[in-house]
Amino acid sequence: MAGCQLSIVIPCRDYGQYLTEAVESVLRQESAVSHLEVLIVDDHSADPNTVQVLFHWRKADPRVQVMQNTGRAGAAAARNLGIATATGEWIAFLDADDIWVPGGLQARWQVVQTHPEAEWIGADFMRWHADGSLDEEGFFKTRSLTHQLLHRAYESGTVLRLLRPVADFLQVSLGWTGTIMVKKALLLSVGGFETSLGNYEDHHLWIRLAHQADFFFVPEVVALYRQHAMSVSCEEIPPAYWYIVALRLLLRDPRLRAYRALIRRKLAALFEQNAYYHRARRETRLAIAAAAHAVLHQPSRMDGWRNLLATTLGRE
Numbered sequence: 001m002a003g004c005q006l007s008i009v010i011p012c013r014d015y016g017q018y019l020t021e022a023v024e025s026v027l028r029q030e031s032a033v034s035h036l037e038v039l040i041v042d043d044h045s046a047d048p049n050t051v052q053v054l055f056h057w058r059k060a061d062p063r064v065q066v067m068q069n070t071g072r073a074g075a076a077a078a079r080n081l082g083i084a085t086a087t088g089e090w091i092a093f094l095d096a097d098d099i100w101v102p103g104g105l106q107a108r109w110q111v112v113q114t115h116p117e118a119e120w121i122g123a124d125f126m127r128w129h130a131d132g133s134l135d136e137e138g139f140f141k142t143r144s145l146t147h148q149l150l151h152r153a154y155e156s157g158t159v160l161r162l163l164r165p166v167a168d169f170l171q172v173s174l175g176w177t178g179t180i181m182v183k184k185a186l187l188l189s190v191g192g193f194e195t196s197l198g199n200y201e202d203h204h205l206w207i208r209l210a211h212q213a214d215f216f217f218v219p220e221v222v223a224l225y226r227q228h229a230m231s232v233s234c235e236e237i238p239p240a241y242w243y244i245v246a247l248r249l250l251l252r253d254p255r256l257r258a259y260r261a262l263i264r265r266k267l268a269a270l271f272e273q274n275a276y277y278h279r280a281r282r283e284t285r286l287a288i289a290a291a292a293h294a295v296l297h298q299p300s301r302m303d304g305w306r307n308l309l310a311t312t313l314g315r316e
Helices: 016-027 048-060 075-085 104-114 144-156 166-171 184-190 201-212 241-251 254-280 284-297 302-312
Strands: 006-012 036-042 064-068 090-093 120-128 160-162 181-183 215-226
Touching: 006 016, 006 075, 016 036, 016 048, 036 048, 036 075, 048 064, 064 075, 075 090, 075 184, 090 104, 090 184, 104 120, 104 181, 104 215, 144 160, 144 166, 144 215, 166 201, 166 254, 181 184, 184 201, 201 241, 201 254, 241 254, 254 284, 254 302, 284 302
Parallel strands: 006 036, 006 090, 036 064, 120 215
Antiparallel strands: 090 181, 120 181, 160 215
8 A cells, every 4th residue: 555654464364254344443443544454364264154254344345455375374474474565664564254343453653753763553452252341550659579570650641662672572572462562674674473483483573573673552442352262272281381492592602692591590490480381180290391491591599499390299
């Protein structure tokens, strides 16, 4: 789209019952964005209803484009195809089962207007429960660690600029996909989403972006994160599995050499978490292996050694 300022990438796989609400929540935004496009990337949907909804959006609005994911399937690959196809200077993301709230776009676009140096913008969101209820306040505002890092934004009610916040994002993610806006050039410079990851591909990207650019956080709820059965993973893997895989990739990234000690510290904590997970399931060998990995990543931490000893002796 000629002169497009913003491209919104929506990956979709069998979420036809939610997709129209997601797309309309974008198209109904009132903002200073004069030209935007919505790129729906179909990740090989098999559900007939979803196929019908996708067919509808191929013709319903000239601002909407529907394309088919190619190569490796998955949300990360779908988003990368959207990024590559996008004509906008800025790219935002929204999953097919979530929505933007009224005013959510302008709250972030105002940063583009007032901070021309900005390349990466985030904001808060609320969880949208199956019974239709919402959390009382934004997710990041109500979590102790994220609030600690973002409290200046909430107290002042103004945009907070975090300078190259790799260390902050290694503590905890301060971004959620449905609230993030990034310049396309910056996304391309870091290679987009890592398609080998089955989860935490977003957090993995945020950390790489944090190394390249300052993060501008808007202390407003701009999106709703729908909670439903289809959004919960049924994989029988430890809760920290994909987070560990993501951090191991970052540990090998030469650009993040200065942060390897912090990455190892986080890995140690995650392996300890997995050790407790396996101990609770009486998976002794896996628990010992996880506890040993925690020690290997942070051998100076005595709690790690005590956990390894207790796990080896089979203590609760």
